[in-house]
């Protein structure tokens with residue numbers, strides 16, 4: 001009998017986290033690595049949020065929190081959904097989890113049966129496909145290119161639907177392409193889904209605030225979709241709180257209750273102190289974190305400017321999140337400093353070894369021609385990283 005389950009053997013290691021670990025290891029060996037691999041803001045958590053956590057410690061929030069979240073946090077989430085997204089939820093439709101990653105893992109576990117197909121537009125965030133596989137589902141990847149700004153068209157969606165389709169699962173703003181679906185584009189996808197009322201939608205909106213178009217649209221805003229969309233969000237990105245581990249969903253009550261039941265068996269409620277801090281994070285106006293969004297936009301423009309001068313990097317114009325996802329296939333088959341580059345993985349490794357810049361190979365995001373660079377780094381680091389890359393590939 002095998003020691004490990006087929007379930008775990010069937011999935012891959014999270015490449016984003018693996019690359020971050022590799023960069024950490026090289027730094028410990030004394031190498032001056034610039035990390036553009038991990039999707040993690042380089043800002044510190046704002047003081048007003050930290051103060052709320054300190055207050056919670058002093059107020060002795062040290063017991064188990066309710067499995068699906070403190071009532072005051074649910075209040076804050078209900079208010080946030082109404083204020084920012086025009087969505088109305090009651091408490092029973094909200095579940096707070098240990099990061100949006102757990103929210104997504106819960107959803108996969110409570111919704112997918114063996115053989116169910118999940119449509120995932122490519123490029124996608126690394127964990128989607130593995131969470132589907134972990135639950136014996138079948139990921140149906142829909143490839144997109146720069147030509148459509150890495151967005152899935154309604155025609156592609158329709159062509160991917162089969163009698164086994166259970167879900168559509170995407171992020172907007174998208175990790176890794178930075179693409180943002182407009183309200184009209186979401187409506188066009190919803191029009192297709194109208195013909196297939198049993199298909200559930202998981203809309204991952206964790207980059208909602210990091211959006212340079214000036215407007216965020218949610219699939220659940222369409223009245224005819226509301227009953228079958230689960231909106232996933234969290235505080236990791238816009239509030240610079242990756243390590244605090246709080247994410248949440250708003251969606252149909254039956255699904256929320258199932259997530260609550262799942263969570264009650266595997267983790268219990270999310271960290272009590274972090275939950276109290278997030279009440280403050282969400283109750284305050286999002287304008288308090290606008291300075292970080294403004295800085296991300298400056299960095300986005302900087303990266304695009306610098307990339308324009310580097311041969312063989314083709315990219316879309318990311319309108320949100322903090323990634324660029326250039327197509328680097330120009331280098332495939334070429335030899336640089338005696339090393340043959342056959343694919344994006346070779347190229348990403350080459351940049352790590354020769355430029356000391358950590359990126360992530362696009363394969364993990366479902367696009368083997370691209371690499372992902374996170375610009376959640378300082379302008380100085382970005383300038384230095386681009387200069388090193390330019391030198392390494394000259």
Ligand code: PMP
Pocket residue numbers: 039098099100101102125171174175204206234235236242245246247
């Ligand atoms: N969704 C997307 C698209 C992400 O990039 C991430 C990255 N962390 C997550 C979900 C999970 O976020 P967290 O678990 O930190 O809330």
Ligand code: GLU
Pocket residue numbers: 014016017037038039040101125126175
């Ligand atoms: N979401 C981030 C990323 O894509 C963090 C790493 C992870 O959670 O996988 O890099």
